[in-house]
Amino acid sequence: RLVRMFSFAGDTVLDPFAGTGSTAVGASRVGRNSISVELEPEYLDIAEERIKEERGTLTNYENLTVEVTR
Structure with missing residues:
Protein backbone atom coordinates (compact mmCIF):
# COMPACT_ATOMS: atom_id res chain seq x y z
CA ARG A 1 0.00 0.00 0.00
CA LEU A 2 2.80 2.44 0.85
CA VAL A 3 4.53 1.77 -2.46
CA ARG A 4 1.35 2.72 -4.30
CA MET A 5 0.78 5.81 -2.13
CA PHE A 6 4.26 7.30 -2.44
CA SER A 7 5.29 6.40 -6.00
CA PHE A 8 3.96 6.33 -9.53
CA ALA A 9 3.80 3.50 -12.07
CA GLY A 10 7.22 3.03 -13.61
CA ASP A 11 9.08 4.57 -10.65
CA THR A 12 11.91 2.73 -8.93
CA VAL A 13 11.56 1.86 -5.24
CA ARG A 50 10.05 -15.08 -3.70
CA ILE A 51 10.96 -12.65 -6.47
CA LYS A 52 11.55 -15.47 -8.94
CA GLU A 53 8.17 -17.02 -8.01
CA GLU A 54 6.52 -13.64 -8.60
CA ARG A 55 7.70 -13.79 -12.19
CA GLY A 56 4.98 -16.35 -12.92
CA THR A 57 2.18 -14.05 -11.75
CA LEU A 58 3.10 -11.01 -13.84
CA THR A 59 1.89 -10.22 -17.33
CA ASN A 60 5.15 -8.45 -18.21
CA TYR A 61 7.48 -10.92 -16.51
CA GLU A 62 10.06 -10.66 -19.28
CA ASN A 63 11.03 -7.29 -17.76
CA LEU A 64 11.64 -8.81 -14.32
CA THR A 65 15.29 -9.53 -13.63
CA VAL A 66 16.91 -10.91 -10.52
CA GLU A 67 20.58 -10.22 -9.90
CA VAL A 68 22.25 -11.52 -6.76
CA THR A 69 25.75 -10.38 -5.87
CA ARG A 70 27.35 -12.02 -2.87
Whole structure:
Protein backbone atom coordinates (compact mmCIF):
# COMPACT_ATOMS: atom_id res chain seq x y z
CA ARG A 1 0.00 0.00 0.00
CA LEU A 2 2.80 2.44 0.85
CA VAL A 3 4.53 1.77 -2.46
CA ARG A 4 1.35 2.72 -4.30
CA MET A 5 0.78 5.81 -2.13
CA PHE A 6 4.26 7.30 -2.44
CA SER A 7 5.29 6.40 -6.00
CA PHE A 8 3.96 6.33 -9.53
CA ALA A 9 3.80 3.50 -12.07
CA GLY A 10 7.22 3.03 -13.61
CA ASP A 11 9.08 4.57 -10.65
CA THR A 12 11.91 2.73 -8.93
CA VAL A 13 11.56 1.86 -5.24
CA LEU A 14 14.73 1.39 -3.15
CA ASP A 15 14.63 -1.03 -0.23
CA PRO A 16 18.03 -0.96 1.54
CA PHE A 17 16.91 -3.59 4.08
CA ALA A 18 15.09 -6.09 1.87
CA GLY A 19 14.57 -8.89 4.34
CA THR A 20 12.45 -11.52 2.59
CA GLY A 21 11.69 -9.31 -0.42
CA SER A 22 8.20 -8.08 0.44
CA THR A 23 8.79 -4.60 -0.96
CA ALA A 24 10.18 -5.96 -4.24
CA VAL A 25 7.22 -8.30 -4.66
CA GLY A 26 4.73 -5.56 -3.79
CA ALA A 27 6.42 -3.10 -6.14
CA SER A 28 6.26 -5.54 -9.04
CA ARG A 29 2.56 -6.12 -8.42
CA VAL A 30 1.74 -2.42 -8.77
CA GLY A 31 3.97 -1.65 -11.75
CA ARG A 32 7.03 -0.28 -10.00
CA ASN A 33 10.66 -1.22 -10.46
CA SER A 34 12.66 -2.02 -7.36
CA ILE A 35 16.20 -2.27 -6.10
CA SER A 36 16.66 -4.29 -2.94
CA VAL A 37 19.72 -4.73 -0.74
CA GLU A 38 20.10 -7.48 1.86
CA LEU A 39 23.28 -8.55 3.64
CA GLU A 40 22.04 -11.63 5.51
CA PRO A 41 22.46 -14.72 3.28
CA GLU A 42 19.45 -16.59 4.69
CA TYR A 43 17.12 -13.65 3.99
CA LEU A 44 18.71 -13.11 0.60
CA ASP A 45 17.95 -16.70 -0.39
CA ILE A 46 14.30 -16.32 0.64
CA ALA A 47 13.95 -12.97 -1.15
CA GLU A 48 15.53 -14.30 -4.33
CA GLU A 49 13.12 -17.26 -4.39
CA ARG A 50 10.05 -15.08 -3.70
CA ILE A 51 10.96 -12.65 -6.47
CA LYS A 52 11.55 -15.47 -8.94
CA GLU A 53 8.17 -17.02 -8.01
CA GLU A 54 6.52 -13.64 -8.60
CA ARG A 55 7.70 -13.79 -12.19
CA GLY A 56 4.98 -16.35 -12.92
CA THR A 57 2.18 -14.05 -11.75
CA LEU A 58 3.10 -11.01 -13.84
CA THR A 59 1.89 -10.22 -17.33
CA ASN A 60 5.15 -8.45 -18.21
CA TYR A 61 7.48 -10.92 -16.51
CA GLU A 62 10.06 -10.66 -19.28
CA ASN A 63 11.03 -7.29 -17.76
CA LEU A 64 11.64 -8.81 -14.32
CA THR A 65 15.29 -9.53 -13.63
CA VAL A 66 16.91 -10.91 -10.52
CA GLU A 67 20.58 -10.22 -9.90
CA VAL A 68 22.25 -11.52 -6.76
CA THR A 69 25.75 -10.38 -5.87
CA ARG A 70 27.35 -12.02 -2.87
